[in-house]
Amino acid sequence: MWYWLFKYVLLGPLLAVLGRPKITGLEHVPSDGPAILASNHLAVMDSFYLPLVVSRRITFLAKQEYFTGTGIKGKFLAWFYTVVGQVPIDRTDADSAQAALTTAKRILGEGKLLGMYPEGTRSPDGRLYKGKTGLARLALETGVPVIPVAMVGTDVVNPPGSKGLRFGRVEVRFGKPMDFSRFDGLAGNRFIERAVIDEVMYDLMDLSGQEYVDIYAAAIKENAQKSNGQQVDTSKPAARLPHAAAG
Numbered sequence: 001m002w003y004w005l006f007k008y009v010l011l012g013p014l015l016a017v018l019g020r021p022k023i024t025g026l027e028h029v030p031s032d033g034p035a036i037l038a039s040n041h042l043a044v045m046d047s048f049y050l051p052l053v054v055s056r057r058i059t060f061l062a063k064q065e066y067f068t069g070t071g072i073k074g075k076f077l078a079w080f081y082t083v084v085g086q087v088p089i090d091r092t093d094a095d096s097a098q099a100a101l102t103t104a105k106r107i108l109g110e111g112k113l114l115g116m117y118p119e120g121t122r123s124p125d126g127r128l129y130k131g132k133t134g135l136a137r138l139a140l141e142t143g144v145p146v147i148p149v150a151m152v153g154t155d156v157v158n159p160p161g162s163k164g165l166r167f168g169r170v171e172v173r174f175g176k177p178m179d180f181s182r183f184d185g186l187a188g189n190r191f192i193e194r195a196v197i198d199e200v201m202y203d204l205m206d207l208s209g210q211e212y213v214d215i216y217a218a219a220i221k222e223n224a225q226k227s228n229g230q231q232v233d234t235s236k237p238a239a240r241l242p243h244a245a246a247g
Contacts, residue, residue: 002083003057012052015045018165019157023053025174028147031056034108035177038135039149040128040204041117045158045165046151050115053172059107060115061100062086101138108142118200119217124224126155128201128210129217136180136196140187145177146200150207173207 006012015021029035037058039046051058067078067088081088087103090096107114116138118131139146149172156168178200186192205212213220 003051003085006080006084007051011048014165015048015052015157018167019045019049019153019170020168021049021053021170021172023172023174025176026053028174028176029054029056029113030145030177032111034111034142034144035113036108036135036139036144036146037113037115037149038118038146038200038204039115039151040208040210041119041122042126042151042155043122043158043160045154045170046117047115049151049154049170049172050149054113056113057085058113058115060086061089061104064088064090097134101134101141104138105142108138108144118197118204121217121221122160123210123217124160124221126210128205128208128212129220130214131197131201132216133190133193133197135200136193137187139178139180139196140183140193143181143184145179147177148175148200148203148207149173150175150204150209152208175203175207178203 029037037050037054039050047060047062062081066081066086069075069078087107089100089103104114104116116135118135119129120132123129135146152171152173153169157166157170159166180196183192183196201212204210
């Protein structure tokens with residue numbers, strides 16, 4: 001109930017006014033059955049604008065920290081993510097990663113749409129970063145289609161590090177479903193999984209027009225924090241190529 005209440009009454013109308021979302025390729029999202037929506041990740045609002053434009057319910061695997069916050073803001077976010085049905089995952093070690101994979105398979109087994117960010121974290125500077133292979137293994141083990149989704153402009157409406165929202169223009173671009181059935185039986189092969197996720201990231205680069213960096217975003221953030229306490233400048237919107245030339 002809360003998911004639809006936030007989408008259509010409490011939050012969705014405000015987001016529609018602020019971002020004036022433009023949608024392309026929505027026909028690629030199946031009307032029923034499981035699928036993975038693989039999205040780039042520019043801002044927190046990605047997890048709000050994507051469900052806003054898709055009629056079906058989307059379940060995200062959200063980091064556990066969102067459910068254990070303290071203070072008024074932390075407790076509100078914990079309540080919010082719980083009532084809208086998002087699923088907490090622990091990302092600290094290999095055992096936790098396996099548990100997250102099991103949870104994701106259960107969600108897809110129930111015929112639901114699963115939203116995932118293959119970069120593993122928000123982009124520190126608007127560029128598209130190397131994808132993690134967890135999504136690839138999930139796609140290979142379940143055989144469900146992977147639909148690339150490019151979020152554009154969410155970092156203008158919701159600049160990283162800011163506490164408020166701004167007016168902007170959000171675009172949500174859906175690509176054609178990706179079929180990896182040619183790799184049936186090869187889940188667990190790290191070379192195949194790397195090839196699969198690289199293919200997904202290429203489609204995301206093509207859709208979003210973002211510059212691609214073959215490094216994990218988390219490593220960039222960690223290195224920036226170690227460099228004399230300096231932080232990555234996230235105040236600027238994503239740098240991207242013109243959409244027509246992105247491929």
